[in-house]
Amino acid sequence: MSPQRLVLLALLFYIAWRLVKNLLRNKIKEKARELLQKEEAEQAGKTTVQDTLVEDPVCHTLIPQHQAIRLHHNGKMYYFCSDSCCRQFIGKSGEKE
Numbered sequence: 001m002s003p004q005r006l007v008l009l010a011l012l013f014y015i016a017w018r019l020v021k022n023l024l025r026n027k028i029k030e031k032a033r034e035l036l037q038k039e040e041a042e043q044a045g046k047t048t049v050q051d052t053l054v055e056d057p058v059c060h061t062l063i064p065q066h067q068a069i070r071l072h073h074n075g076k077m078y079y080f081c082s083d084s085c086c087r088q089f090i091g092k093s094g095e096k097e
Contacts, residue, residue, distance in 0.1 A: 054079040058088050 051064040061081045068079035069086050080086040 056081045056085050058085040058092075061085075 051066050053062045054065045054068055055062055056068075057078055057080075059081065063079065063081045065079060068081065069083060071078045071080065071086055071089070073090075078086075078089065080089065
């Protein structure tokens with residue numbers, strides 16, 4: 001094999017090695033960045049309030065506010081765990097009026 005071919009092969013191997021090395025380095029950095037972002041998101045989730053619990057006036061069950069059935073009655077907002085509790089409340093308040 002001629003010396004020119006050896007130099008050319010060595011140069012090609014060197015370039016290929018550098019490309020693979022850079023690709024692996026970038027992949028490792030990307031994974032580390034993803035893990036850091038995931039960890040930061042988990043920490044943020046632990047310190048922030050996700051939702052408020054509200055009490056059903058009929059059965060006194062605590063439920064997340066975003067899942068509750070809402071009823072605006074006499075200028076006040078009421079939250080219920082189910083339709084049956086809401087109907088029961090409307091029935092009782094209708095009898096009182």
